[in-house]
Amino acid sequence: MLRVGLTGGIGAGKSTVARRLAARGAVVVDADQLAREVVAPGSPGLAEVAREFGPGVLAADGSLDRGALGAVVFGDAEARGRLEALTHPRIRALTEERVAAAPDDAVVVHDVPLLVELRYEARYHLTVVVHAGAEERVRRLVDERGSTEEDARRRVAAQADDDARRRAADVWLDNTGAPGAVLAQVDALWDDRLLLFEAGVRARRPAPRDDGLVLSPPDPAWQAAGARLAARVARAAGEAAVRVDHTGSTAVPGLPAKDVVDLQLVVPDLAAADAVADRLATAGFPRHEGVVSDTPKPGAGTGGWEKRLHGSADPGRAVNLHVRAAGSPGARYALLCRDWLRAEPGERDGYAALKQRLAAQHDRREDYAAAKEPWFTDVAWPQMQAWAARTGWSPPA
Structure with missing residues (x-):
């Protein structure tokens, strides 16, 4: 229904x-x-x-x-x-x-x-x-x-x-x-x-998505869409939700992006993520099959990068819903990267240039994402860590 x-x-x-x-x-x-x-x-x-x-x-x-x-x-x-x-x-x-x-x-x-x-x-x-x-x-x-x-x-x-x-x-x-x-x-x-x-x-099936890659200009409507979708996720997850955030490129004003809203649902642990999966599916966010992990970042340990990935059953709005455990390095990284890019326009613009260049070189989302990963690991990670130490940033409560 x-x-x-x-x-x-x-x-x-x-x-x-x-x-x-x-x-x-x-x-x-x-x-x-x-x-x-x-x-x-x-x-x-x-x-x-x-x-x-x-x-x-x-x-x-x-x-x-x-x-x-x-x-x-x-x-x-x-x-x-x-x-x-x-x-x-x-x-x-x-x-x-x-x-x-x-x-x-x-x-x-x-x-x-x-x-x-x-x-x-x-x-x-x-x-x-x-x-x-x-x-x-x-x-x-x-x-x-x-x-x-x-x-x-x-x-x-x-x-x-x-x-x-x-x-x-x-x-x-x-x-x-x-x-x-x-x-x-x-x-x-x-x-x-x-x-x-x-x-x-x-x-309980995510809507199919075209494998093609198109970067859209920054769209102010992404912020409102992220807020609406996050509220639905929070309502569906109920007391299992520690917090829900709009993350990824569409959460950074001024940044071109694929027209996909990334959300992060933080739950107490991955057992809670599995327990809430059916409620999320009923709310329109069915889970993708298989075990999914983020790429570990240097110095952050190899544990805690596993997550659950949900999509959207709505053919008119692509969503990646990342469900991560509270206190995990993956959950911290998603928020830190977003807040660093929001706070540092120069870094945001540099990332935008990289995105445009790689999008011109790759036709498929998967290839584009793989080409960006070295930047996240080798370039952005140490810079955002230094920014967090300098500003006293910590994950929002």
Whole structure:
């Protein structure tokens, strides 16, 4: 099963996308619909709301008067918190009930208007954001929903901004064009990514990767991608996670790299790494077969370089997840190399030049990686060790 979070600002066209995904075969769980169900007439949820806020929030027929309740909680954070304390646990329980009822091979789309505001991104294999500019959203609210311009602008301004949504988005669907134009993007997402991602998660199989080698220019979006993916790994690993970090070239601003996010999960020992492997696979990070070790570095001993390597079942985002034991030289090296390159622009630029030169000489990733290894061992290792001693660097706690 694949769990997808779907969100977007009011008026962006999220419902259009949800309907299309449902038409293609997704199981859509609509958070707004569930919120209405938990306070339906005669429900325990509605009775609790009425006890908390008084009979004035009920209509003459005994249903919830949403306007009256909104007048009580809008602009009052304390009152809104009390309402959420009553309704959110019921909505969560109902959500999990609907998800559990979906087939094992389902793509479950959780339609959540406030996904970004609630920081739910780590709960899903993938987060999809539907975007339209603020002015276009205001126009739609006025022309299509009968809102006043003042009310429309107030509603748009009350939600997360575009920068926050971009940080949360694995997929950004631009719906600023003509009505229905976004549907082609949705179809491509379904055919080329979601179905394949679900199959990979179910089969516990990393997505295939092209053996070709392409270095991409530095991309600021790598930082947000690393943060999103690290949060998912941490959630999946639970208490076994000592820490999760974005490492490798995409973690160093200004450094060209293959468009692959490297993550490091530190666990107490490799027995813990094996124990958590199935949870990581369920979260979309299946393990590669075989025993994998980092190359020992001079003076750091020969033990402690073994690790477990996981990939991503997502065909749209290549990931190397290195699972290493706490206190191991391999775990220390990954963080030290990242922090040294971040702190020393000259060394970063020298490494960038080496990468470009070797990429021009090799067509396959494996050959390129092997050609870089002498630099890591003979050049970078002593320099970063000296930098660590000079600056007092130690692995982050």
